Amino acid sequence: MKFQNNWTILFIALVFISVPSLTETLDQVVEEQGDRQISDDSTITEQVTYVTSDNFEREVLQSDLPVLVVFTAPWCGPCKILDPVIESLMPDMSGEAKVFKLDTDVSPEISTKHKVTRLPTIIFFNNGQEKHRASTIYPRDAYVKYLQGLKNDISIENSILNLLDRDWFRRHFLVTEEVEYIEQILEIYPEMLTKEFDNGQTPLSLVLNYPSRTQRDLLDLVLAQDSIIGPNDLLGVGRCEEFERVVADDPDAINRPDPDGYTPLFTAIMGSGFLEHGECVNTVLELGAERSLQKIILNSLGESVAFQPDGKLVEELLDLLPMKWGPKWHNDDVGVKKRLLTLEMYKVRTLRSEDLIARRPD
Structure with missing residues (x-):
């Protein structure tokens, strides 16, 4: 009987010793679940994410909305300047357009298929077709106008013509764009x-x-x-x-x-x-x-x-x-x-x- 009592006392002690650890473990599980919920909620705000070969067809070419895709890579210096600009487009553009980045090191076959030879390259798609591409980095407002225009069946060339009436855009356009493209726009402006x-x-x-x-x-x-x-x-x-x-x-x-x-x-x-x-x-x-x-x-x-x-x-x-x-x-x-x-x-x-x-x- 004494032997049994000793085991009972030991068992009770172990339970009490274990309670704090058990509580901490449960708290950790709840915290992790909360973290996962926050992470899941963040996808609802439609943050800019990476698209790959696995989902490029579905997310980009089959999209009902205009899509902006930045072809980038971790080693690309100018991409580091552009990335925060592109990421700032969401969630503001949610419901009007989709915005993705594509790592050319991860999905080289996509960049090859679309003949991407410079980084960064930004390609705008609408109804499964490429509508415009650029390697020049522009202010955020320009990308917003491009995407809103595509959503309303306005070509990016027409959006550019409208933006050229603004000093900041025309200045930037003239000193950063390729001369060949400036010549093209000059024909209509x-x-x-x-x-x-x-x-x-x-x-x-x-x-x-x-x-x-x-x-x-x-x-x-x-x-x-x-x-x-x-x-x-x-x-x-x-x-x-x-x-x-x-x-x-x-x-x-x-x-x-x-x-x-x-x-x-x-x-x-x-x-x-x-x-x-x-x-x-x-x-x-x-x-x-x-x-x-x-x-x-x-x-x-x-x-x-x-x-x-x-x-x-x-x-x-x-x-x-x-x-x-x-x-x-x-x-x-x-x-x-x-x-x-x-x-x-x-x-x-x-x-x-x-x-x-x-x-x-x-």
Whole structure:
């Protein structure tokens, strides 16, 4: 009997010792179930998820709604800027469109089938057909307009035409899009390269003062449109003597900025690259221009950003640019230092995800 009592006492003790552990385990189970419920609820808000080869046909090609698919990869640098912009489309676009990402490393056969050769590539589908593709990163508002347009049977080209009446979109479109595509849109929007922006700046001035991969070809296209050439633009296109006559009649013009805030010296420096000489820089300096650059420049959306280039670099460049350039100037001091200045501009002009997500007024 004593033996049985001892076992009874031991059993009761074990039960009491185990109760806290049992309670903790039950709490953990409830917490995990709650987590799963939260996770399940998050799918109801239609967050942007990945589509794969297993469900691409069903989710994209058989969708009753317009679909945006971003072809991306973990190693893609620009994709990291775009991802938050795309993810911000949901849940706002829920019921109007679907938005997915596709990892090309996971589903390479889909990217091959759709001939995706650059990342990121954004493809818009509607009724199972590709309607538009782009590798240029745009602000969130543009993607919203594209998808809403498709939902209402408005082509993306027509949505682009409507957006081109907005300063921020036309500026970004001109300095980031491929020239071949700009030429296509120019056929149906002929004033795109001649119509002044809201502040009076011309597309020519924008292109001259915004170094880009397509700048030279784009400049040729703009000049072919019989564009208005302002006083500062004369320096950017190599017409230095005409600018001298402007200053002779109006001495203050030597330091007068254009509507975007770019001085004659700045435009002369920007133009020297594709002119492959610094004659207009020399002209401006000899006429008495201030040997400094402005502290504010504009990004591709026309928004002001602080610009504080290295003072020593600017001084060295101003000494080198007026000199005769050698045939291999790209690799000489003048070419190297000009690229360094362009890089400093690129760093401050590069749009961040939050810049792209920000809503812009209609």
